[in-house]
Amino acid sequence: MNGHVKSMHFQRFMETATTLLSLLLVMAFDSSRTVAASRNQQCGDSVQKSLKLSRLLQKESVDLIKTYKASQGEMSELFCKVSVNNVPDPNISGLEPSEKIASIYTHLQEFFPHFEWVYKQQTDLQLPTSPLLSDLRRFTAGSRNLAYLIKPFYQSLFPNVPLPEGGPTTLPPPQNVFQQKVYGCVVLKTFKELLSNVSRELRSLKSQVCRRRTHTNTLF
């Protein structure tokens, strides 16, 4: 009788333990799914915002180049067809998403000194009230914002991989007015090309990184 009772108690204990264990497993699974969904949403939001900003900057770059050409006087079309050295490469490098995102970030960083330089040159060439100056400042600030968006996105995706800040930028030597006008236009055009590449890469990254992470998390 006692043995039977003990056996019944043990069975009840085992049933309870099994139930609790099952519940814990379900909670853990659900929690992981919630976290994964949250991360996935953050990933998507970050990429989406970066993508939207890059598109906005693309549109603004088109307008800015028009404004630049309009403010440079005669032969402005000719300025933008001349090639210039020392302008950063607009192409995104790397094969892995982390490398591509890092490349985007470093390329953006490389352009900022050139923007500052162009702004400085154009400040000497334009009237203070020229819309080009305000557009340049707005565009530069927007580009910095894009870089600021990329950085936490990268860090959230690859928290253990440091983001390279990029090497020192080589600014052009002293230039005459013509060279300055040509240089400014080339910088803007090159950056526009970079933005186009960034948009393309971000679109692919959005589908690659955020979905893969979702898939990985789901498997987990």
Add this chain to the structure above:
Amino acid sequence: MVSAGEMLVLAGLVLAVAATRGFSQTNHLVTAPQTTQFLEIGSNFKATCMIINTTEVTADDLYWKLSKTTVSKELYTKLNESAISVTIPVTSGQSEWLLCRAEKGNSAYVSLNTGKFMYGVLLKKGYPPGKPENVSCVAVQEKTTISRIFRCDWATVGRQTSDVPTKYTLNVVVIHIRNYSVSTEGTHTQVEFVDTYPHFMNLEIWVEAHNMLGKIESEHITQDANSFVKTNPPSDIKVISEKYFPTSPLMNWTQPIDKSYGKLKYEIRFCTIGSPNWTYVPKGDIATDIQSFRLQSLQPYTEYITQVRSQLGHWSDWSGTTMKTAEDRPTSKPDVWRIIAEVDGKNERRVQFISKDPVFANGRIITFDIKIQEQKNDNLQWDTILVNGSESSDGQRVITVLKDMLLADLRPVRLCVTANNSVGTSPMASLFISAKGHEDPPVKGLKVWSAEGKLWLQWTPPNGPDLSEYVVEWVSGDQTDWQRENKNTRLTAIKGNLEGFVRYTVSVYSIYSGRIGKPASKEAYLKEGAPLEGPVVRLNDKPGRNEAELGWVEIPLHRQRGFIVNYTINYTGGGETHEITVPSNTISYTLKSLSSNTKYDTWINASTVRGSAQSSTHSFTTLKYAPGEVESIVVGVCLGFMFVVLMTMLLCLYKKDVIKENLWPRIPNPGESTIGNWSPDYPLKAETPKENCLSGISVLDVDVCDGKSMFEEDKACLPLKKDKYLSEEHSSGIGGSSCMSSPRQSVSDSDEGSDMADTTASTVQYSSVVASNGYKGQTPNPHPQQAVFSRSESTQPLLDSEENPDMMIQESSRQSQHFKQENPAEIHLLEMDQQQQQQEEGVESLDFCPLDEESEQTKSSEGQSAASSYMSQREGYRPQ
């Protein structure tokens, strides 16, 4: 029991005193805390006061004052012999000083140095800041980009005092990039982003409220920066109404900002012009980032206002345009009605058929097609009625007169009407007018009243088997309008544009399968006011002595502006004002109890429920005598006079003997008179000048005003002679005998100087004039029959002269004939003389022929000689 905390305060005070040694040398009291304190209203505040550098006072001598009030000792706590503390509740919102003071009556030092025994701390009171709520921020579009100005608003919570103001700090953090912070005392402020608006960046926003009593933050808002953007509304809005889609126009617009800023949502709404209700297109039917949309289910040929707005973060303002949809075939019947007027003297009615455009005309009605059937099988052609192109400006449907006709009372008729626009024809409407007297029963218990700016109607349905609908008609002057109500309606309001202060005749017709029943009618005003003018007041008749009948003309209908409830008649006269109120159906009133010969001013106030209007004042004067009163008095007086005359005459007749006795007493015997011996010196020749006789006759003629016997010059003197006539009447009394009194003397009595009259009156008490033909010649008549003129100046009765009685009789009879003709009184007197003469033997009548005016002149001179003879007679009747 002193707590450890209080010991710490004391220790702090000691240290503070040590630190401010120079101050302590001048002050013997110090408090903790020492500086201005900001206190929360509703809390308690504790302060400690300590005596330093003196033994003049102890803690028992210390007391606290809050402003000018000494704090109750119950709130004190004695810490030791040189320190006390006080705990006071912080109540009012005013700042005040809390002073620690010492008082010791027997210490001269304390009395002389009160400033050293006083220390205070300023208490400023307030409330801790409330948590800002409803924080909202916005960045508006500026040209093609978004402005860098970022404005935020919030709502304050809790109370503030001026001593402890609350400040707010707006914090905007562009995450990972930059923080912005701006302080203000108001409930809104703005920050300006550097260089550009941070599109697609996350912003964290909160407001911190802080004052001297604390600080508190609002909820933090973390959102995409674009969610705060308010774009301009869409521009270049166009609505294209297509002929084949009259109910589905296409709406186009230009988006306010580039798509690269984000996908714009849109909201679309539309309404007919003048309608306050918007129809919103379901949001689910509107895609994002569109620039065109096809509206649905609009009415054809209707003007609409269409609007659209966009949303990136906040909704933009609305922008829109007006449009008119294309025409479509009329989809409802025309609204047909009739106006019937009686024709005098004929068994006919004048019927005017009228119609409004169909409710869903869906275009401009160009023509009406009508057909009037007098019998069921009439297959008449349709007549086309062209419609005047004008449209109502007030949104009411235009009424078109379709046909005017005379219709026999006993003849029913049916009207069929269709309306046509440029696209097609409407369904047919019909109207059946029954024979007069054969109409179906009306609605019962119709009530009409005004409320909420409308005229409301309520009725009970009639007992008709096939009642199909009602028509509510309202008529004002020659303006008629109507509306239709379904058969279940019991209560409705007139939907037409009614005017205030206008009287409407409201009728409800029950329609029985197209047949018009008898109407039930009431008169009503949408809004009543005081009449614009008062009634015109007049007197219906001439005013009487004590009453006057007032009449007035009813105020014209368009000037009444309401139902006249009564008239108030006001009249004032003799310093009193009276007021009489009469019903509204009164148009005349008789004022009674008026004073005679008094001027009255009267006016009438016509009153509605909203006020009254006063007529102009009408004045009249009551009569002094009532009509006929004067006539009655005159008649009465005349009758009285006649009665007196009659009575006098009767008296004379009946008492003639007495009168005669009194007036003509018996004459003494002439034989006893001295004149009886008098005989004329010369014979009295009966050669009386012809003119004298004529004169005598003419005088008598004048007396009786017989123009036939008057000379022309005598006629001119008629008034005078009339007077003479009257005088003669008087003189007859004086002389006692008219025949004896000369007319001249009578004239003199009344007209010419009073000398002669006086002479006569004073000297002649009794007189007797005996005329003879010889008088003028003053020749004594030798013949006894000759007339002798003598006059006695004595107071004795005159004696008859001895003269020829025949002549006397002749002359007297001749004279009597005149009297008979002219004056019965004279005649009577003459007869009396004759009788007297006959009674008195020897006394003969004397003839006397008075002279005319001219003769009298002559006679006057002769009279003077006669007068001289009188004088001689006066002196003794001496023989002449």
